[in-house]
Amino acid sequence: MPTSSFNVASPAVPCPVVESLDAILPEEPLLMMGAGPVPIPAAVAKANTIVINHLGATMVKVISQVKTMARYVFQTHSKWVLGVAGPGSAAMEMAISNLAWEGTRVLSIKNGFFSGRMAEMGRRVAAQVSVLEVADRSVAGLEQIADAIRRERPEIVTIVQGETSNTVWNYQLKDIAALAKAAGALVIIDAVCTLSTMPLAMDAWGIDAVITGGQKGLSSIPGVSLIAFSDAAWERVKGRTAPNAHWCLDASLAENFWHNAGYHYTAPVSGVLALHEALRLVCAETLEKRFARHLKCSVALQEGVMALGLQLYAPKECRLNSVVGIEVPPGLSPGDVCAHISRQHQVEISGSFGLPIVRIGQMGEQCREHNLFRTVHALGRTMVDLGVKVDLPAGVAALERGLSGGK
Ligand SMILES: Cc1ncc(COP(=O)(O)O)c(C=O)c1O
Incomplete structure (x- = not known):
């Protein structure tokens, strides 16, 4: 009879007890508005x-x-x-x-x-x-x-x-x-x-x-x-x-x-x-309509963020529209902002490899008007909660103006 060193009743590495995904994942899915991955249709x-x-x-x-x-x-x-x-x-x-x-x-x-x-x-x-x-x-x-x-x-x-x-x-x-x-x-x-x-x-x-x-x-x-x-x-x-x-x-x-x-x-x-x-x-x-949607949404988001009173990181002439970088106000870290907006508003945004910014993506499904309103509101409220003076109504209004073509 061949012998095995595998003790079935008591294996050297015991069977782990882990939580199910239901227990780990948030009850309400987070809105993925960071630098990717993004929401999928x-x-x-x-x-x-x-x-x-x-x-x-x-x-x-x-x-x-x-x-x-x-x-x-x-x-x-x-x-x-x-x-x-x-x-x-x-x-x-x-x-x-x-x-x-x-x-x-x-x-x-x-x-x-x-x-x-x-x-x-x-x-x-x-x-x-x-x-x-x-x-x-x-x-x-x-x-x-x-x-x-x-x-x-x-x-x-x-x-x-x-x-x-x-x-x-x-x-x-x-x-x-x-x-x-x-x-x-x-x-x-x-x-x-x-x-x-x-x-x-x-x-x-x-x-x-x-x-x-x-x-x-x-x-x-x-x-x-x-x-x-x-x-x-x-x-x-x-x-x-x-x-x-x-x-x-x-x-x-x-x-x-x-x-x-x-x-x-x-x-x-x-x-x-x-x-x-x-x-x-x-x-x-079609690419034509997709590019137009991305451009409109990203520019409106940028206007909304600036109207809140926050600064964008990249200068206008070489600013990427697909991901928008926002300077984190003095006294806060990108981690503070990302953690708060995720926990309190179920909106996920990103920091960036040691830079003093947070990033909001404008890629694919992120470029939807309802996602933008939720994100700008959540970002503004996060700043207020963290003690930064921003003009939340002005931010939301600027977003609306950008999305409706200034009408
Ligand atoms: C411009 C660019 N290149 C490469 C990568 C790497 O992609 P992945 O993380 O899927 O390997 C990323 C990811 O954020 C990216 O933004």
């Missing part, structure tokens, strides 16, 4: 409850539609759209690790926390990374970028469209991509927070890789992301001689699932179905 939530075979005819149809819809959202005709089982960072790492390897010259334009992450990922694949450091709350000038390109002769340039951390918008992407192209470099854009919230035209702007997460502008779930490579980028992926050290993120292996109906790893089927529904809703709305 009912169709997305429903799709996320379904499990189907990750291979076979139904999945092939789903994947085909996801790619078609993603091409519209990325504004590309490129065939090379793929999904990623992982957060936005996995899609960033997929872009970098497939296009850069030992010795590749990468220029990273760094406006803050997330654009710095792309540089870090480049270093980890042993690329020769140079960083163009941009002062907080500003964007790099085109001359400065042109100089850096002349000096560093990059094969790849990385940049973020919306630097969620300090709420700066790199509004000159088209011109930056043109400078990089003219110097023969491929351009990788992090559009994790911005995709479908503001214009981005992958083909027309000459971008070679665009990445996004699910949990922000698309209003899908976190953990399933998207990437698109241009033909030129795909050629580089296929032409590399050293294999990608990241097996899961190897685009050539992922091609098997995303383009050849084959197996790479077991896809997160429920998340892919959720993403399908999120993209379908974007297509139903």
Whole structure:
């Protein structure tokens, strides 16, 4: 009789006693108005409850539609759209690790926390990374970028469209991509927070890789992301001689699932179905109307916040609309504000990696009028409760004026 060292009656690690989710989660769901994840529409939530075979005819149809819809959202005709089982960072790492390897010259334009992450990922694949450091709350000038390109002769340039951390918008992407192209470099854009919230035209702007997460502008779930490579980028992926050290993120292996109906790893089927529904809703709305909704809501929110008497963090000329940064009044910490608004008003907003700000998202389902009124009211009341003098009626009135077009 074989003996086992596993004592069934009294295992070395005892069976834990934990609380059910019902006991842990708040009775009323929090309104997710931070920097992501964001609220998801009912169709997305429903799709996320379904499990189907990750291979076979139904999945092939789903994947085909996801790619078609993603091409519209990325504004590309490129065939090379793929999904990623992982957060936005996995899609960033997929872009970098497939296009850069030992010795590749990468220029990273760094406006803050997330654009710095792309540089870090480049270093980890042993690329020769140079960083163009941009002062907080500003964007790099085109001359400065042109100089850096002349000096560093990059094969790849990385940049973020919306630097969620300090709420700066790199509004000159088209011109930056043109400078990089003219110097023969491929351009990788992090559009994790911005995709479908503001214009981005992958083909027309000459971008070679665009990445996004699910949990922000698309209003899908976190953990399933998207990437698109241009033909030129795909050629580089296929032409590399050293294999990608990241097996899961190897685009050539992922091609098997995303383009050849084959197996790479077991896809997160429920998340892919959720993403399908999120993209379908974007297509139903159209990009044009979606951008207009985001713009109107974000600007009205900004006006409401300023009318409360609070200051916005990013200057107007490079202020991101997808996530709004608000300076925390002296004497308070971002944690105080976030904790109070969550506990007392069931509204979740974000701090930001050590900066003295709180952030309110304007991505996907966050850009709904009823969510904005609740958020501005909750923020104003939080300030009052925490001893800050604000003009709450003026804030709500300014929001209303912004949403109704000043009527
Ligand atoms: C601009 C930007 N890039 C990358 C990321 C990373 O995405 P994830 O947290 O899904 O890995 C984020 C997340 O907030 C982001 O805002």
